Amino acid sequence: MSLEKYLSNKKALIITLDDALYPKKDYLLQVYYLFSEFMAYSEQIDAKAIVDFMSKEYLQSGEKEVFAKTAAKFNIPDKYDHNFNLLFETARLPLKLLLFQGVLDLLQEAVVERLRIFILVDGNPAEAINKIKQIEWNGLQDYLKVYFTAEYDHSVTNTISGLLEEQSLVKDEVTIFVSKNQSESNFVDSSLQSFSVTEIL
Structure with a gap:
């Protein structure tokens, strides 16, 4: 599957956590x-x-x-x-959490294309950190930066705005992947290019 349409002319990839990176x-x-x-x-x-x-x-x-x-x-x-x-x-899990294969391919392609990768976390930061530590990243962990909505008044819009400003990015330079439920509930502002992760699974 070609991932070029998602990454072409982009400088960064933002992806959410539960049911986007791995099955919750x-x-x-x-x-x-x-x-x-x-x-x-x-x-x-x-x-x-x-x-x-x-x-x-x-x-x-x-x-x-x-x-x-x-x-x-x-x-x-x-x-x-x-x-x-x-x-x-x-919790220290008996088994590592595995990324969706399509998402692993996407992240690896993003690294090859020199895109910056950001994980957007909504919800409890302590729980999210525990999950992130136990994902099998296949060497990708050094390329990730995490943003928590809890640090931006629990607002997804504010978090993305803060990320763009801090990283000197504009909306058109970013592609966003979210879970199926987040896609259906308009989790991300419609002015941003976002996709349901189901497109690449």
């Missing part, structure tokens, strides 16, 4: 596994039953109520809600 479920399911092991140790609850339930809940209904539903199902004390949430920031 690969992170969540490993966190659920670690939590289930912790519950087996702390409360003697069957780890496999917990992780199977959490995985099923996530795949059916999303991540929002996973702990509450799991706690209700297995009579897990509320005090473990803190441990569960903390795991997202501190």
Whole structure:
């Protein structure tokens, strides 16, 4: 697949994190596994039953109520809600997170073409850093700079404006890739050239 149309005449590539660089479920399911092991140790609850339930809940209904539903199902004390949430920031995953193959190709091509690469992170910076540290970058880590919306009033527009100003770039010199959901929700200002990562997967 030719990536030239995305990178031609550009000086920088911006890409978001979850479901853009890698599949977010690969992170969540490993966190659920670690939590289930912790519950087996702390409360003697069957780890496999917990992780199977959490995985099923996530795949059916999303991540929002996973702990509450799991706690209700297995009579897990509320005090473990803190441990569960903390795991997202501190978990040491059993397996590295793998980039989407199409995204790996894009990033490698961007490096060859001497484009600067920026990761745009919306949400909890501590959790994002934990994810970024555990991605298998295939040697690309030295070419990346991360921008957090949390440092720009949690505004994507302000973050991109700050990035452009700090890096002496203009909008036309940048191409942006976002997740499918972000693309559908107009995550990025329409004046910027952005693509759903699904185009290259």
